[in-house]
Amino acid sequence: MAKSAVLRLPFLVLFSIVSIYLSLVEGKFKNTMFCNWGAHHSSLQGNGDDVTLVLDQESGSGIESNTTFLFGTFEMQIKLVPGNSAGTVTAYYLSSIGEKHDEIDFEFLGNVSGQPYTIHTNIFSQGCGGREQQFHPWFDPIADFHNYTIYWSPSQVIWYVDRVPIRVYNNYLKDGIPFPNLQEMRVYSSLWNADSWATRGGLDKIDWQNAPFVAELRNFKASAYNYDERPPPSMNIIEYDTMIYRSELDEDEHGAMKALRKKHMIYDYCKDVKRFRGLFPGDCFMPQY
Numbered sequence: 001m002a003k004s005a006v007l008r009l010p011f012l013v014l015f016s017i018v019s020i021y022l023s024l025v026e027g028k029f030k031n032t033m034f035c036n037w038g039a040h041h042s043s044l045q046g047n048g049d050d051v052t053l054v055l056d057q058e059s060g061s062g063i064e065s066n067t068t069f070l071f072g073t074f075e076m077q078i079k080l081v082p083g084n085s086a087g088t089v090t091a092y093y094l095s096s097i098g099e100k101h102d103e104i105d106f107e108f109l110g111n112v113s114g115q116p117y118t119i120h121t122n123i124f125s126q127g128c129g130g131r132e133q134q135f136h137p138w139f140d141p142i143a144d145f146h147n148y149t150i151y152w153s154p155s156q157v158i159w160y161v162d163r164v165p166i167r168v169y170n171n172y173l174k175d176g177i178p179f180p181n182l183q184e185m186r187v188y189s190s191l192w193n194a195d196s197w198a199t200r201g202g203l204d205k206i207d208w209q210n211a212p213f214v215a216e217l218r219n220f221k222a223s224a225y226n227y228d229e230r231p232p233p234s235m236n237i238i239e240y241d242t243m244i245y246r247s248e249l250d251e252d253e254h255g256a257m258k259a260l261r262k263k264h265m266i267y268d269y270c271k272d273v274k275r276f277r278g279l280f281p282g283d284c285f286m287p288q289y
Helices: 003-007 011-019 237-244 251-264
Strands: 022-027 033-037 042-045 050-055 061-065 069-079 088-095 103-109 118-124 133-135 146-152 156-161 164-170 186-193 213-226 265-268
Touching: 033 186, 042 061, 050 061, 050 186, 069 088, 069 186, 088 146, 103 146, 118 156, 118 164, 133 251, 164 251, 186 213, 251 265
Parallel strands: none
Antiparallel strands: 022 213, 033 061, 042 050, 050 213, 061 186, 069 146, 069 213, 088 103, 088 186, 103 118, 118 133, 133 265, 146 156, 156 164
């Protein structure tokens, strides 16, 4: 079908065609993910709905999705490691494979008891990262589960915490700025030893007397394109970006994010003059949200 003919299709018909290629993945971890390392340090709970990740001196542990995706919304509820978690990192992220990989990160940097966790976000495209933003949580992340969502579309990436946006990264490929839009990615979560850098730049090491360290996961949900079932080239998905994805935050979300960032953001790569010596990445000069 010619492109011009496709664009004349009624919206509902076109949406139905595109929706065929959307897959909804939710529910039991035993059906959607597998342990990719430290199998003896992770376990399914309940009826396969929940996962426990464990870290001790022997090993950490991690899981990954059975499916690769190209764009979508990915949700996970996580309860972080309690107590003195300094040096540990609980990660929830999307990633492709290879040296020039793409990646979208949530990483939760452990804390000395009484100090706040750090919510660390980053994005890579073609192996190029270095775009970190960090926040202190405005809730207790170890007392209960909280929802962490990554929204990845052809036009932008949005990070949400409990359905409140905390960060946006827009697609400025036309301006020569990297953006992950070509490589399929899997969903991963892991608990591992990062005491060389995670807490106060590596000053606070893991206290193994507190091991084992445990993080709990539940309710993984992906509304996303299964890469193996993506639309054929004749249905250029970017043409339908505004039909199947949101293009921007609404006014309430924008206001909530602005207020949250003002109060809880503790690091922004676009303000790190010492690191970049004033030569900031190009996206720092573009509208962020």
